[in-house]
Amino acid sequence: MSPLNEEQAKEYWRRNLSLMIRCLVVWFVVSYGFGIILVDVLNQIQIGGYKLGFWFAQQGSIYVFVALIFYYAKKMGDLDREFGVEEEE
Numbered sequence: 459m460s461p462l463n464e465e466q467a468k469e470y471w472r473r474n475l476s477l478m479i480r481c482l483v484v485w486f487v488v489s490y491g492f493g494i495i496l497v498d499v500l501n502q503i504q505i506g507g508y509k510l511g512f513w514f515a516q517q518g519s520i521y522v523f524v525a526l527i528f529y530y531a532k533k534m535g536d537l538d539r540e541f542g543v544e545e546e547e
């Protein structure tokens with residue numbers, strides 16, 4: 459594992475921030491957008507007897523958040539390997 463030069467460190471951090479921002483945007487859209495703003499529109503759709511807007515407000519945003527955690531961990535592992543800064547086992 460070699461230390462990054464300044465240019466590599468900036469690129470690593472830029473890509474890390476980009477990944478975090480994309481994850482946060484998805485989380486915001488699902489939790490705030492689907493669960494609060496679009497709840498009336500989504501409530502016109504039912505899945506398993508529950509209104510979709512209610513489902514997103516109560517459970518869907520949590521499922522998406524957990525999926526985002528796994529997605530972020532996978533993508534950061536890939537990024538760490540690409541830049542040679544992965545943790546040793």
